[in-house]
Amino acid sequence: MLESVHETAKQPLAAAVAARGTPGAGMLLQLLRDGLPRTRAQLATETGLARSTITQRVDALLNSNLIGPASKAASTGGRPPTQFTFNPSARVVLAADIGATHTRLAVTDLAGTTLAEARTKLDVTTGPEKVLDWVATSGLRLLEESGRLPQLLGVGIGLPGPVEHSTGRPVNPPIMPGWDGYDVQGYLRDVFGVAVLVDNDVNIMALGEHFSHWSNSPHMMLVKVATGIGSGLISDGRLHRGAQGAAGDMGHVQVPRGANVPCHCGNEGCLEAVASGAAIAAQLSERGIDASSSRDVAALAKAGSLQALQLLRQAGRDIGDVLAAAVSLFNPSLIVVGGSLSLAGEQLVAGIREVVYRRSLPLATQHLRIVESHTGDRAGIIGAAVMVIDHALSPAQVDSLI
Amino acid sequence: MLESVHETAKQPLAAAVAARGTPGAGMLLQLLRDGLPRTRAQLATETGLARSTITQRVDALLNSNLIGPASKAASTGGRPPTQFTFNPSARVVLAADIGATHTRLAVTDLAGTTLAEARTKLDVTTGPEKVLDWVATSGLRLLEESGRLPQLLGVGIGLPGPVEHSTGRPVNPPIMPGWDGYDVQGYLRDVFGVAVLVDNDVNIMALGEHFSHWSNSPHMMLVKVATGIGSGLISDGRLHRGAQGAAGDMGHVQVPRGANVPCHCGNEGCLEAVASGAAIAAQLSERGIDASSSRDVAALAKAGSLQALQLLRQAGRDIGDVLAAAVSLFNPSLIVVGGSLSLAGEQLVAGIREVVYRRSLPLATQHLRIVESHTGDRAGIIGAAVMVIDHALSPAQVDSLI
Numbered sequence: 001m002l003e004s005v006h007e008t009a010k011q012p013l014a015a016a017v018a019a020r021g022t023p024g025a026g027m028l029l030q031l032l033r034d035g036l037p038r039t040r041a042q043l044a045t046e047t048g049l050a051r052s053t054i055t056q057r058v059d060a061l062l063n064s065n066l067i068g069p070a071s072k073a074a075s076t077g078g079r080p081p082t083q084f085t086f087n088p089s090a091r092v093v094l095a096a097d098i099g100a101t102h103t104r105l106a107v108t109d110l111a112g113t114t115l116a117e118a119r120t121k122l123d124v125t126t127g128p129e130k131v132l133d134w135v136a137t138s139g140l141r142l143l144e145e146s147g148r149l150p151q152l153l154g155v156g157i158g159l160p161g162p163v164e165h166s167t168g169r170p171v172n173p174p175i176m177p178g179w180d181g182y183d184v185q186g187y188l189r190d191v192f193g194v195a196v197l198v199d200n201d202v203n204i205m206a207l208g209e210h211f212s213h214w215s216n217s218p219h220m221m222l223v224k225v226a227t228g229i230g231s232g233l234i235s236d237g238r239l240h241r242g243a244q245g246a247a248g249d250m251g252h253v254q255v256p257r258g259a260n261v262p263c264h265c266g267n268e269g270c271l272e273a274v275a276s277g278a279a280i281a282a283q284l285s286e287r288g289i290d291a292s293s294s295r296d297v298a299a300l301a302k303a304g305s306l307q308a309l310q311l312l313r314q315a316g317r318d319i320g321d322v323l324a325a326a327v328s329l330f331n332p333s334l335i336v337v338g339g340s341l342s343l344a345g346e347q348l349v350a351g352i353r354e355v356v357y358r359r360s361l362p363l364a365t366q367h368l369r370i371v372e373s374h375t376g377d378r379a380g381i382i383g384a385a386v387m388v389i390d391h392a393l394s395p396a397q398v399d400s401l402i
Numbered sequence: 403m404l405e406s407v408h409e410t411a412k413q414p415l416a417a418a419v420a421a422r423g424t425p426g427a428g429m430l431l432q433l434l435r436d437g438l439p440r441t442r443a444q445l446a447t448e449t450g451l452a453r454s455t456i457t458q459r460v461d462a463l464l465n466s467n468l469i470g471p472a473s474k475a476a477s478t479g480g481r482p483p484t485q486f487t488f489n490p491s492a493r494v495v496l497a498a499d500i501g502a503t504h505t506r507l508a509v510t511d512l513a514g515t516t517l518a519e520a521r522t523k524l525d526v527t528t529g530p531e532k533v534l535d536w537v538a539t540s541g542l543r544l545l546e547e548s549g550r551l552p553q554l555l556g557v558g559i560g561l562p563g564p565v566e567h568s569t570g571r572p573v574n575p576p577i578m579p580g581w582d583g584y585d586v587q588g589y590l591r592d593v594f595g596v597a598v599l600v601d602n603d604v605n606i607m608a609l610g611e612h613f614s615h616w617s618n619s620p621h622m623m624l625v626k627v628a629t630g631i632g633s634g635l636i637s638d639g640r641l642h643r644g645a646q647g648a649a650g651d652m653g654h655v656q657v658p659r660g661a662n663v664p665c666h667c668g669n670e671g672c673l674e675a676v677a678s679g680a681a682i683a684a685q686l687s688e689r690g691i692d693a694s695s696s697r698d699v700a701a702l703a704k705a706g707s708l709q710a711l712q713l714l715r716q717a718g719r720d721i722g723d724v725l726a727a728a729v730s731l732f733n734p735s736l737i738v739v740g741g742s743l744s745l746a747g748e749q750l751v752a753g754i755r756e757v758v759y760r761r762s763l764p765l766a767t768q769h770l771r772i773v774e775s776h777t778g779d780r781a782g783i784i785g786a787a788v789m790v791i792d793h794a795l796s797p798a799q800v801d802s803l804i
Contacts, residue, residue, distance in 0.1 A: 024450035048426035050452025242733025253727040325655040331644025
């Protein structure tokens with residue numbers, strides 16, 4: 001009976017144990033990923049692994065090039081013992097951030113540093129074959145031009161709709177006709193012959209923003225406000241995907257101002273129906289102002305349109321209504337606001353702050369910061385790479401691959 | 403740069419490594435906690451630890467009595483190798499569930515099985531010294547009577563208000579005058595001389611319910627509906643406490659029906675102001691029906707009072723408004739409804755289901771179950787014990803203690 005509640009706590013170990021390739025190699029690599037060089041003796045002391053095991057595992061990691069010799073350790077005489085460090089340039093990752101109208105591609109090393117990049121205007125509504133074919137063709141070209149194709153470790157993809165993370169298949173994605181249930185993993189695995197991980201665009205943004213700037217905030221929420229509205233939750237430093245990978249969906253939470261406003265999901269009163277870029281553009285059009293997208297709204301706000309600024313402020317308050325509930329339920333120390341509308345000045349975030357600090361309990365808001373994205377439109381592509389690196393370098397994966 | 407995002411994934415290892423007492427002992431114990439017996443050779447194969455290390459660690463664990471010899475392994479001849487298994491009766495835990503008007507105490511073994519119990523009527527408003535003095539006196543008596551005082555591993559306490567888990571101190575608890583900032587850990591550590599862990603009553607209920615019945619549901623939400631309303635979130639099998647330990651506070655989320663209704667927190671429109679046991683009792687009193695507590699409400703509902711049943715149904719709908727948002731944000735596969743009002747028949751849960759299944763997106767509700775607590779009023783005391791067992795038997799703790 002006792003073991004059941006500890007199931008998850010035990011998983012890193014159980015997973016490491018299940019992977020019988022080279023048990024212990026992943027554990028050594030995980031240690032060395034902090035960047036500090038260590039000798040074989042130090043590795044033995046820190047892990048409790050046998051010296052003979054250490055020697056075998058270090059050799060396997062050296063052969064795979066995932067670690068390399070570092071500078072020599074200080075010694076009182078004789079030949080100093082060799083130190084080893086993690087080698088982030090040993091492998092590369094292909095990351096793709098597929099948006100509604102633009103797709104971005106990058107090759108990164110194992111530290112998430114971009115080595116090569118490409119982007120294109122490509123409407124996701126043209127369907128999976130066309131979009132994934134561009135990812136495959138351009139990805140192969142980027143990898144070949146940089147001479148890194150043989151070192152490809154995995155492919156990470158973000159899509160602008162709900163994704164079942166375990167299978168990598170989109171689930172009823174509202175703005176992606178033709179993609180429902182499509183085998184994105186299979187398509188790209190056939191091309192690249194490596195592991196392919198898929199998640200929604202907001203989850204990878206949360207991973208990228210957390211990795212790049214907020215790794216000291218274990219409980220974080222990333223809110224994307226653009227054509228639609230969504231969020232990604234970081235719990236204890238890890239992405240919380242929930243039971244179906246649907247966690248963070250805040251666009252269809254009901255808000256007071258939404259009463260009787262129909263939403264494209266079939267319900268009424270959803271946040272997205274009153275506060276998304278699409279909703280604000282429609283509200284501006286109704287007032288005779290030419291706007292058809294969230295980018296138009298952002299442009300109008302930057303140009304000083306009073307109506308656009310007022311609508312952004314009100315959208316911020318509506319989003320704040322949902323975030324106030326999220327703060328009470330989830331108690332993050334940080335909310336990062338990203339997406340095209342967050343780039344349109346202070347009004348959106350000001351509206352969010354106004355409501356969250358008024359509505360949430362003092363204990364939950366006393367140390368809460370609400371900030372604009374620091375990564376801007378690069379959060380997604382970084383996050384797609386981080387998703388793959390994190391998976392591929394986990395102890396179980398390393399043990400089974402080496 | 404790379405290591406930052408992996409901070410948490412690395413923690414079990416880093417923690418195990420930081421504890422220099424007997425590295426590897428905790429890892430062996432963690433393996434053996436699944437109840438399966440293993441030989442020294444099997445332990446070496448599964449962990450990659452050196453045979454000499456295995457021998458030392460197994461001896462240390464045998465000396466501590468945390469493991470013991472099991473039945474003999476099958477062998478083709480000669481003396482069969484000894485197998486070892488986890489010994490849950492090696493130590494005991496003292497668990498206390500302190501409620502608004504009742505306090506419950508239990509001594510359990512390391513499998514969470516209750517060995518001895520006590521309970522008393524005790525108003526938490528009498529202040530920390532009086533309540534904790536009862537816990538100390540009765541706890542010592544239970545432990546002495548059962549002859550297990552020398553094996554006490556730790557003390558776990560649940561309190562009916564917000565607690566900063568890291569320090570064990572209550573933070574502005576609304577119904578606990580005199581407790582704000584009180585050093586609960588220090589008081590009980592002085593008495594028992596062991597580790598003391600403190601959390602709020604709803605978090606320990608979530609731990610207890612998850613441990614007892616739902617360990618296969620990694621994403622779960624426990625909602626307690628009694629005098630107040632709160633919840634505990636299980637994310638990936640672990641309690642999500644949030645940045646200040648305030649996660650799961652749903653009583654002060656705004657609901658539509660709450661407009662202009664003042665709440666004791668100082669805001670208006672909170673869920674607790676319209677749907678808690680206290681609020682329903684007040685609504686019944688206004689209608690000339692004698693009710694002053696959530697237990698009165700439950701009693702009236704069980705006796706068939708139409709007004710009480712209608713108010714419970716409506717309270718369920720109000721709670722459903724907040725849970726619909728929680729389901730979208732958190733995507734659990736299971737919501738467990740507990741607390742005294744959940745014991746008053748089907749109306750409360752029916753109201754919750756009605757709104758959640760109508761309001762949440764299909765992807766989040768297709769496999770969502772909403773059920774009544776299976777543990778009833780024992781969830782808290784089991785969870786208080788599990789909190790301590792889980793902490794004390796984690797690899798880092800075991801390594802440093804043995």
